[in-house]
Amino acid sequence: MILGATSIVLGIFIGVMGWREKGRIPSFNLLPLVAVFAGLSSFVLLIDRVGIIPAVCALILVGSLAGHEKNWTSTVLLAFVFSILSWLIFSIILELPVVGVRGLI
Amino acid sequence: MDLFTIGFPVALTLINVAYCFLGVFLGTFVGVLPGISGLTAVALLLPLSYHLDPTTAIIMLGGLYYGAEYGGSTASILLNLPGTASNAVTCLDGYPMARQGRAGPALFITSVASFIGAAIGTVLVMFLAPLLAKFALSFHSAEYFSAMLLGLVAAGTVGQGRRIKSVAMVVLGMTLGMIGIDTNTGVFRYTYGIANLYDGFPIVILAMGFFGVTEVINSINRIKFVAEVGDVSLRSLMPTAEDFRRITKPMMRGAAVGSFFGPLPGTGPTIASFIAYAVEKKCHKDEDRFGKGAVEGIAAPETANNAAVQTSFIPTLTLGIPGSATMAVMLGALLVHGIQPGPKLIVEQPELFWGVIASFWIGNIFLLILNIPFIGLWVRILKIPYKFLYPCILCMICIGVYSLNNSAFDVGMVIIFGVFGYLLKLMDFEPAPMLIGFILGPMVEQNFRRSMVITHGDFWALFERPITATFLILTLVLLVWMIYGSLRESR
Numbered sequence: 001m002i003l004g005a006t007s008i009v010l011g012i013f014i015g016v017m018g019w020r021e022k023g024r025i026p027s028f029n030l031l032p033l034v035a036v037f038a039g040l041s042s043f044v045l046l047i048d049r050v051g052i053i054p055a056v057c058a059l060i061l062v063g064s065l066a067g068h069e070k071n072w073t074s075t076v077l078l079a080f081v082f083s084i085l086s087w088l089i090f091s092i093i094l095e096l097p098v099v100g101v102r103g104l105i
Numbered sequence: 106m107d108l109f110t111i112g113f114p115v116a117l118t119l120i121n122v123a124y125c126f127l128g129v130f131l132g133t134f135v136g137v138l139p140g141i142s143g144l145t146a147v148a149l150l151l152p153l154s155y156h157l158d159p160t161t162a163i164i165m166l167g168g169l170y171y172g173a174e175y176g177g178s179t180a181s182i183l184l185n186l187p188g189t190a191s192n193a194v195t196c197l198d199g200y201p202m203a204r205q206g207r208a209g210p211a212l213f214i215t216s217v218a219s220f221i222g223a224a225i226g227t228v229l230v231m232f233l234a235p236l237l238a239k240f241a242l243s244f245h246s247a248e249y250f251s252a253m254l255l256g257l258v259a260a261g262t263v264g265q266g267r268r269i270k271s272v273a274m275v276v277l278g279m280t281l282g283m284i285g286i287d288t289n290t291g292v293f294r295y296t297y298g299i300a301n302l303y304d305g306f307p308i309v310i311l312a313m314g315f316f317g318v319t320e321v322i323n324s325i326n327r328i329k330f331v332a333e334v335g336d337v338s339l340r341s342l343m344p345t346a347e348d349f350r351r352i353t354k355p356m357m358r359g360a361a362v363g364s365f366f367g368p369l370p371g372t373g374p375t376i377a378s379f380i381a382y383a384v385e386k387k388c389h390k391d392e393d394r395f396g397k398g399a400v401e402g403i404a405a406p407e408t409a410n411n412a413a414v415q416t417s418f419i420p421t422l423t424l425g426i427p428g429s430a431t432m433a434v435m436l437g438a439l440l441v442h443g444i445q446p447g448p449k450l451i452v453e454q455p456e457l458f459w460g461v462i463a464s465f466w467i468g469n470i471f472l473l474i475l476n477i478p479f480i481g482l483w484v485r486i487l488k489i490p491y492k493f494l495y496p497c498i499l500c501m502i503c504i505g506v507y508s509l510n511n512s513a514f515d516v517g518m519v520i521i522f523g524v525f526g527y528l529l530k531l532m533d534f535e536p537a538p539m540l541i542g543f544i545l546g547p548m549v550e551q552n553f554r555r556s557m558v559i560t561h562g563d564f565w566a567l568f569e570r571p572i573t574a575t576f577l578i579l580t581l582v583l584l585v586w587m588i589y590g591s592l593r594e595s596r
Contacts, residue, residue, distance in 0.1 A: 032325035033527060036318065036499065040520045043503045044513045052504070059503060060496040066325045071492075078493060086504055 032066035039063030052090065056083035108231060112459030116467055121164055121460065124157070128165040129468045132172020133475055136179075137483045139186040141498065143173030144431045144537075145320055148312035149498070151438055152505040159442040160457045164464040166435050171223060171414045171465070174374060175472045178215040178407055179483050182208055191374035191410040194382045198395060198402030205398050209341030210348060214400055215407045216476040218356050220469055222408035225360040226367065226415025227465045233368075233416075234451065234458075238423040241448035246555035247567050249424075251576035253549045256370035256426045258580050260541040261587070271538045272587065274529075278542025281311065283550075308437035310506060310515055311543055312430075314522025315536040317502045321495045322527045342477065344400070352404035355385050359405035363412030368419040370541075373429035374410035381409030415465060422446050422458060426545070430537035433544040 039062035046055035060079035115121065128150075135146040146169050154162035177192030182199035195215065202211040244252075257279075261272035284306065359381040366377035385405040386395050395402050420426045425446040427433040439446055444454065451458045476483070506515050526536055560566035568574045 032322045033524065036322050036325075037520060037524055039496075039499060040318070040503060040516065040523070044516045044520065047503075047507060047516070048513050056500055056504070059500055063496050063499050064492070066322075066495075074493070075496075078496060082497065082500055086500065090504060090508060 035066035036063055038065075052087050053083040056086050107455060107459050108463060111455045112463030115160060115456045115460030116164065116463035120158075121161055121464060122467065124161050124165040125168050125464045125468045126471055128168020129172035129175075129471045130475065132169040133176035133472065133483060134486065135169075136173035136176025136188045136192075137486050138176075138489075138494065139180050139184070139188050139324070141320065142189045142316065143170050143177075144312065144434065145316045145498075146173060147431055147434050148309055148316055149501050149505060151309045151312070151434065152508050154438050155441055155509070159439060159444055160460045162438055162442070163435065163457070163461050164468075166438060167418070167461060167464065168468045170431055170435070171411060171468065172472055174411050174414050175216060175219045175476050176483060178219070178403070179212060179480070180487060182211045182215065182403075183484065183487065191378045191413075192407075193375070194378045194406040195403050197382070198397070198399050201396065201398035202400070202403070207398065210344035210400075211403055212480055213342045213344055213477060214348065214352055214404055216473060216480075218352065218359065218404045218407040219411045219476075220473045221356050222360050222363055222411030222413075223415050223465070223469045223472075225408075226364055226412035227462065227469070229364050229412075229416050230419055230465070231462055234419050234423050237419060238448040238451050241424055244424075244448065244572070245570075246552040246559065247570055247573045248576070250549060250552035250556050251567070251573040251580070252424060253426055253545050253552060255576045255580045255583070256420075256428070257542060257545050257549060258583050258587075259370040259372075260538045260545075270534050274534055274536065274539040275542035278311075278539035278544075279546030281539075282543040282546040306515070306518060307441070307509065308434055308540065308543060309509065310518050311522060312434050312540060313502050313506055314519040315526035315539065317498065318519060318523025319526035319530055319536065321498055322523065323530060324491065325495055342480065348400050351400050355388075355401040355405040356408045358384060358388065359408030360412045362405075363409035364416045366409075367413030367416030368428060370420065370426065370428045372413075373417060373431075374413040377413035378406035378410040381405040418461070422450060422461075423448055425548075427541060430540040433540045436544055 039059045042058040042062050043055045046058055057079045060082060061075065064075045064078075116125070131146060131150070132143065135141040136143060147166050150166065150169060154166055157165070173189050174191060177188035178195045178199065180186050180188040181192045181195040182203050185196050185200040187193040187196055199211050199215070202208065241248075257275055261275040362381040362384055363374070363377040366372040366380065367374070382395075382402060382405060385401050386392055389395070389401065417428050417432055420428050421432045421436055423446070425436065427436045436446065444450070444457070502519060503516055506519050507513065509515060529536065556567065557564075567577065
């Protein structure tokens with residue numbers, strides 16, 4: 001309760017302070033924000049349903065959309081190597097209950 | 106000396122030396138790379154540390170933290186881009202030195218200065234921590250409550266940026282820390298009926314979101330380097346005798362500044378390095394040399410930030426009160442293992458305390474070797490393009506968080522915090538005070554309730570205890586100073 005109220009009061013105070021100042025609109029890194037958000041979300045959606053290998057692949061491929069310079073061959077290679085590697089480390093070596101690809105490994 | 110009888114035998118076991126090396130190696134690695142801070146690295150390896158023995162875990166995470174301070178100066182000097190925030194000052198004189206073709210000596214001096222700072226800081230930890238612990242043995246919940254309250258308020262008022270925004274972040278952190286079942290009454294707080302939130306959530310999730318994901322989003326397409334780094338040969342490293350003569354005193358002053366600000370709540374290596382630079386500038390008559398490649402200007406702040414990193418372990422290990430966000434995360438790591446750091450830690454778990462301190466010596470010697478003969482390796486690492494790096498970081502965040510509880514919900518929370526953290530960062534809200542609020546908030550509450558039980562709900566009885574009263578008055582002074590300051594700012 002007290003914390004919630006304090007947050008609101010501080011929020012109003014900061015808002016008022018901001019109102020009184022001449023604002024500089026911060027430059028917005030929109031593309032990376034969206035790409036990283038989408039990449040991470042696809043990981044969340046895929047990991048339990050399909051397995052760690054597709055989840056990591058999706059994360060890297062979608063996440064890479066954020067960069068200005070794109071090099072698809074190397075990105076695909078990176079996704080491939082990293083997904084296999086994380087599967088090996090987590091489900092084979094550390095024996096965590098993660099499947100590589102559901103139904104296959 | 107307990108250091109030699111208890112500490113080194115623990116720290117010198119094969120597994121601890123190996124993890125110490127892993128910690129400092131990865132620490133230097135992330136320190137060198139702009140766009141990943143030491144805190145992010147600590148958060149990234151936190152899930153791994155859950156599988157380790159607590160002593161080994163702190164040895165590794167500690168190594169990451171101080172290792173990052175060594176590595177951070179490399180990018181400052183060569184690229185004018187600080188590897189971590191506390192190396193930002195080093196850009197001022199380090200980059201001009203590199204432009205004058207003296208990159209080698211600059212790198213050498215920063216490594217030596219870092220080592221001296223760390224050594225002085227570690228000596229202080231060895232002597233001050235047991236003293237402080239002895240003093241703190243008489244602490245009851247009232248004293249803890251007031252000391253932690255002071256820490257909370259200091260976290261909000263002393264840091265960089267707008268004070269009121271830091272205070273708002275501390276409050277936000279405390280609110281997030283309240284999530285879950287209240288241990289005293291069993292009431293669900295801020296859970297909104299979501300079963301996954303009933304137990305609250307670990308600090309890793311918060312740190313990964315606000316530091317890991319936020320930093321990645323913030324750095325993509327902003328960090329461009331690659332071609333401009335030249336190779337640094339071993340022969341070019343040696344500073345002149347004149348340089349050595351000049352840096353001795355600045356290093357001592359830097360160590361003093363760093364050791365002072367390290368253990369204070371709310372301050373840390375970044376503030377220490379900025380103040381050390383300012384002090385150094387005042388100490389020289391020919392002030393205008395600074396900013397144009399003065400060796401004093403890199404030696405003092407580099408000593409200060411390392412001294413501050415080592416001494417910041419003092420309040421965390423002896424009182425259980427973290428002074429900085431990184432220490433808050435490390436405290437979280439200890440709590441997971443069921444260890445509540447406090448004044449009894451040195452007596453009850455001497456292996457942990459002295460083992461960690463002994464590992465500081467081992468780790469810093471590793472770092473000296475890694476950073477001087479092997480400097481070429483780190484310079485080459487600067488050439489890894491960020492576009493390959495960040496997908497890997499994202500990957501480590503996801504899998505690390507997922508592996509905690511095998512819960513995709515946790516990763517989802519990291520995403521929300523990451524996006525939210527990025528929006529906050531755009532509006533200049535610093536996330537560090539929030540982490541301190543997150544850890545300290547529930548602890549303050551618990552100690553407050555305990556002392557209220559003892560005094561039968563009489564708040565003013567707290568002022569009858571001299572130590573508690575002192576802390577509370579200090580807290581009040583800080584608050585008044587903060588309110589006065591922000592009123593003046595807004596005018």
